[in-house]
Amino acid sequence: MLVEDGETTLVVDAGPDFRQQMLRAGVKNLDALLITHEHKDHLAGLDDVRAFNFLQKKHIPIYGLPRVLERIQVEYAYAFAEKKYPGVPQLDLYPATEAFFEFGSIKVWPIPVMHARLPVLGYRFGNFTYITDANHIGPEAREIIRGSDFLVLNALQKEPHISHFTLEEAIGVARELEVPNVYFTHMSHKMGRHKLIEKELPPGIQLAWDGLIIRTS
Numbered sequence: 001m002l003v004e005d006g007e008t009t010l011v012v013d014a015g016p017d018f019r020q021q022m023l024r025a026g027v028k029n030l031d032a033l034l035i036t037h038e039h040k041d042h043l044a045g046l047d048d049v050r051a052f053n054f055l056q057k058k059h060i061p062i063y064g065l066p067r068v069l070e071r072i073q074v075e076y077a078y079a080f081a082e083k084k085y086p087g088v089p090q091l092d093l094y095p096a097t098e099a100f101f102e103f104g105s106i107k108v109w110p111i112p113v114m115h116a117r118l119p120v121l122g123y124r125f126g127n128f129t130y131i132t133d134a135n136h137i138g139p140e141a142r143e144i145i146r147g148s149d150f151l152v153l154n155a156l157q158k159e160p161h162i163s164h165f166t167l168e169e170a171i172g173v174a175r176e177l178e179v180p181n182v183y184f185t186h187m188s189h190k191m192g193r194h195k196l197i198e199k200e201l202p203p204g205i206q207l208a209w210d211g212l213i214i215r216t217s
């Protein structure tokens with residue numbers, strides 16, 4: 001998920017398709033990566049940040065929970081070795097806690113939510129909130145989200161799951177938060193066909209798709 005305001009470009013997570021996604025979207029500049037959590041479907045593309053190091057001739061800042069930054073240093077140990085092989089990704093790690101911070105021209109509110117027993121981060125940028133891989137959003141996190149005009153939220157499938165909202169649960173959260181424009185993401189193939197599921201959704205809620213562009217102003 002890429003956020004840009006004409007000045008600053010941020011990307012949330014670098015899954016296995018990161019390289020292909022950046023090529024498809026024609027992304028030439030990346031100012032920072034914000035990581036939600038360390039699961040491979042959110043992190044496996046991190047090595048391809050090196051293309052941006054090469055193009056922009058600078059290190060790329062990576063924000064995440066301290067636990068997640070530790071995992072990155074283990075799983076991509078070669079990028080943090082004292083003597084580095086030429087061409088490895090150049091990553092600068094910064095802890096994102098629960099405090100608001102500004103990156104370039106973009107204001108970022110990390111939102112702590114739960115993915116079964118794993119704390120993960122969602123992020124709010126202005127009137128837009130992005131939450132993936134959650135199945136519990138506590139009262140404090142709900143207060144940060146409230147007032148957003150746009151919400152992207154995970155909805156895995158109709159059947160119960162230990163660490164993701166089901167379709168019904170996600171609809172319940174979207175309604176409770178009263179965000180007018182909601183898009184579901186992180187859908188499993190078990191969800192059913194896009195066109196059929198969309199017919200079941202209340203007004204203001206839709207399924208997201210690859211390449212979706214949301215203009216927030």
Ligand SMILES: [Zn+2]
Nearest residue numbers: 037039115133
């Ligand atoms: Zn996950």
Ligand SMILES: [Zn+2]
Nearest residue numbers: 039041042133
């Ligand atoms: Zn995931």
